[in-house]
Amino acid sequence: xxxxxxxxxxxxxxxxxxxxxxxxxxxxxxxxxxxxxxxxxxxxxxxxxxxxxxxxxxxxxxxxxxxxxxxxxxxxxxxxxxxxxxxxxxxxxxxxxxxxxxxxxxxxxxxxxxxxxxxxxxxxxxxxxxxxxxxxxxxxxxxxxxxxxxxxxxxxxxxxxxxxxxxxxxxxxxxxxxxxxxxxxxxxxxxxxxxxxxxxxxxxxxxxxxxxxxxxxxxxxxxxxxxxxxxxxxxxxxxxxxxxxxxxxxxxxxxxxxxxxxxxxxxxxxxxxxxxxxxxxxxxxxxxxxxxxxxxxxxxxxxxxxxxxxxxxxxxxxxxxxxxxxxxxxxxxxxxxxxxxxxxxxxxxxxxxxxxxxxxxxxxxxxxxxxxxxxxxxxxxxxxxxxxxxxxxxxxxxxxxxxxxxxxxxxxxxxxxxxxxxxxxxxxxxxxxxx
Numbered sequence: 408x409x410x411x412x413x414x415x416x417x418x419x420x421x422x423x424x425x426x427x428x429x430x431x432x433x434x435x436x437x438x439x440x441x442x443x444x445x446x447x448x449x450x451x452x453x454x455x456x457x458x459x460x461x462x463x464x465x466x467x468x469x470x471x472x473x474x475x476x477x478x479x480x481x482x483x484x485x486x487x488x489x490x491x492x493x494x495x496x497x498x499x500x501x502x503x504x505x506x507x508x509x510x511x512x513x514x515x516x517x518x519x520x521x522x523x524x525x526x527x528x529x530x531x532x533x534x535x536x537x538x539x540x541x542x543x544x545x546x547x548x549x550x551x552x553x554x555x556x557x558x559x560x561x562x563x564x565x566x567x568x569x570x571x572x573x574x575x576x577x578x579x580x581x582x583x584x585x586x587x588x589x590x591x592x593x594x595x596x597x598x599x600x601x602x603x604x605x606x607x608x609x610x611x612x613x614x615x616x617x618x619x620x621x622x623x624x625x626x627x628x629x630x631x632x633x634x635x636x637x638x639x640x641x642x643x644x645x646x647x648x649x650x651x652x653x654x655x656x657x658x659x660x661x662x663x664x665x666x667x668x669x670x671x672x673x674x675x676x677x678x679x680x681x682x683x684x685x686x687x688x689x690x691x692x693x694x695x696x697x698x699x700x701x702x703x704x705x706x707x708x709x710x711x712x713x714x715x716x717x718x719x720x721x722x723x724x725x726x727x728x729x730x731x732x733x734x735x736x737x738x739x740x741x742x743x744x745x746x747x748x749x750x751x752x753x754x755x756x757x758x759x760x761x762x763x764x765x766x767x768x769x770x771x772x773x774x775x776x777x778x779x780x781x782x783x784x785x786x787x788x789x790x791x792x793x794x795x796x797x798x799x800x801x802x803x804x805x806x807x808x809x810x811x812x813x814x815x816x817x818x819x820x821x822x823x824x825x826x827x828x829x830x831x832x833x834x835x836x837x838x839x840x841x842x
Contacts, residue, residue: 446476447475447476447477447478448476448477448478448737448738448741449477449478449480449505449738450477450478450479450480450505450506450738450741450742450745451480451482451502451504451505451506452467452479452480452481452482452504452505452506452507453482453484453493453494453497453504453506453507453508454481454482454483454484454485454506454507454508455483455484455485455490455508455726456483456485456553456688456725456726457483457485458688458689458691458692459691459762459763459764459765460481460483462691462758462762462763463481463483463763464481465762466749466755466758466762467479467481469754469758470745470748470749473754474744477741477745479745482504489808490508491805494507494508498521503521503731503733503734504731505730505731505734505738505739505741505742506728506729506730506731506742506745506746507728507729507731508553508726508727508728508729509522509542509549509550509726509727509729510541510726510727510800511541511542511630511634511724511797511800511801512541512542512544512630512631512634512800512801513634513800513801513802513803513804514727514800515541515542515543515544515549515550516544517804518729519544519549520732521729521731521732521733522549522550522729522730522731522732523549523729523730523731523732523739523742523743524547524548524549524732525548525549525550525551525730525743525746526546526547526548527743528548528551528743528746528747529747529750529751530551530746530747530749530750530751530769531548531551533750533751533769533770533771534551534552534768534769534770535768535769535770538552538555538724538768539551539552540630540631541630541724541727541800542727542729549727549729550727550728550729551727551728551746551750552724552727552728552768552769553724553725553726553727553728553765553768554724554725554759554763554765554766554767554768555722555723555724555765555766555767555768555785555789556686556687556688556722556723556724556725556766556785557686557687557707557720557721557722557723557766557784557785557788557789557794558616558684558685558686558687558720558721559684559686559707559708559709559710559720559721560583560682560683560684560707560708560709560710561675561682561683561684561685561686561689561705561706561707561781562574562681562682562705562706562707562708563675563678563680563681563682563700563704563705564703564704564705564706565678565700565704566590566597566599566678566681567586567590567681569596569597570589570590570593570597570681571589572586572589572590574706574708577708577711578711578717578718579711579713579718580646580649580650580653580711580713582711583650583653583711584653587602587603587653587657587682588657590602590657590681590682591657597681598678599678599679599680599681600659600674600679600680601657601658601659601660601679601680602657602658602680602681602682603653603654603657603658603659603680603681603682603683603684604658604659604665604669604670604674604675604679604680604683605651605654605655605658605659605662605665605670605684605819606662606665606666606667606669606670607655607661607662607663607664607665607815607816607819608663608664608665608666608816609666609667609670610807610808610809610811610812610813610815610816611807611808611812612667612684612685613651613811613812613815613816614807614808614809614810614811614812614813614815615799615802615807615808615812616684616686616721616799617647617650617651617684617710618647618799618807618811619721619795619797619798619799620647620650620710620712620721620795621641621643621644621646621647621650621712622639622641622643622798622799623721623795623796623797623798624642624643624712624715624716624795625639625640625641625642625643626798626801628795628796628798629796629798630796630797630798630800630801631801632798632801633798633799633800633801633802634800634801635801636801636836636840637837637840637841638833638836638837638840639832639833639836639837640833641829641833643712643713643714643715644825644829645713645714646712646713646714646715648825649713650710650711651815651818651819654684655819658680659674659679659680662819663816663819663820670683670685671683671685671689671692671693672692672696675693676692676693676695676696676697676700677696677697678697678700684710686781686785687707687764687766687779687781687782687784687785688725689781690705690764690779690780690781690782691764693705694779701779701780702779702780703780705780705781706780706784707720707780707781707784707785709788709793717793719788719793719794719795720784720785720788720789720793720794720795721794721795721796721797722785722788722789722794722795722796722797723796723797723800724768724797725797728746730742730743730746750767750769751769751771756771756772759772760772760773760776760777760778761776761778764778764779764782765782766782766785766786766789774786802836803835803836803839803840804839806832806835806836806839810831810832810835810836811832814828814831814832815828
């Protein structure tokens with residue numbers, strides 16, 4: 408990933424919504440004296456990425472062996488749970504973490520008073536051009552990027568081949584619709600339950616990631632334009648509806664109750680569906696169930712936007728590491744040192760690529776070691792410049808999941824029309840931005 412330059416509008420889990428600042432009490436500061444041996448500096452990490460939980464914990468143990476005076480305690484909340492709500496509750500409880508996750512500029516604004524300046528870290532100095540933009544305010548770096556991620560339609564190559572469909576031929580909505588119809592007509596022969604598995608229960612999949620594909624062009628792929636926009640107009644709303652309807656029509660039903668676990672663990676990883684909307688972060692999940700499928704039979708293609716240029720892959724920074732400025736100086740410094748080690752030391756860099764399966768957002772990595780096919784696809788699209796930004800980090804707080812995502816659930820359930828959906832969420836965006 409060395410020398411890769413980011414376009415405007417990068418920024419972006421994951422997979423989670425923007426968070427609003429909670430009224431918080433005093434921090435429950437676990438610093439020196441709180442460790443296992445009574446004299447260690449304790450760094451509590453509260454993070455959202457369930458896909459690398461086990462690997463992250465092992466790396467933290469490795470760091471502790473090299474740094475006997477530090478304890479790294481990791482709590483992971485995600486995979487269907489609302490990380491933003493959990494984080495607010497964590498802070499409100501008085502037991503504030505030392506390291507936590509924030510999204511783009513809206514989260515930086517919401518959590519501004521609880522974010523330490525990370526401008527002097529080694530990681531900030533090594534970050535790829537543009538990757539710090541979404542977590543920088545008043546020239547201060549308030550968050551360090553997790554990694555780079557991209558998402559789109561992940562497909563089963565073996566199923567496509569058996570159906571006689573060339574994924575390279577899918578360039579627009581018409582060709583995607585034709586492929587879906589062909590796959591559906593051959594379900595029994597292919598041994599699949601449905602073409603898609605649309606996780607309508609997961610508002611981050613629909614209200615954040617899917618919507619981003621159709622709102623990014625409206626904001627010129629620039630997260631700051633989305634952040635500053637007083638209104639959203641759904642310029643590509645018809646194209647949005649087309650893709651949502653197509654997935655819903657040819658999906659395992661009922662989509663509104665289908666969650667990430669069923670989508671990835673039960674259906675796609677067991678070759679029960681041909682296509683899912685997800686990103687390169689799901690590689691480990693697939694590999695844990697079917698290593699052959701994960702390594703040799705999955706591909707990634709962009710979600711086409713009818714009426715907008717060529718299909719491009721949304722690529723961005725899913726989350727940033729923030730350090731709690733409420734903690735005492737010893738804990739803040741230990742937190743910075745841990746993040747620096749994770750992304751700039753030889754041991755940390757090896758873990759980032761080989762164990763976490765990350766596409767790094769920092770210089771000094773050997774891109775040839777990116778091992779899984781989904782991350783390679785993200786890297787390839789990025790290198791070719793065939794990407795769009797993750798502007799959903801510029802959405803109003805909670806709008807993507809709790810407004811748009813919830814309205815999409817109503818739409819999938821037949822409880823509202825698309826026209827009413829657009830009017831409702833346009834109104835809520837406007838109300839938030841014009842307070």
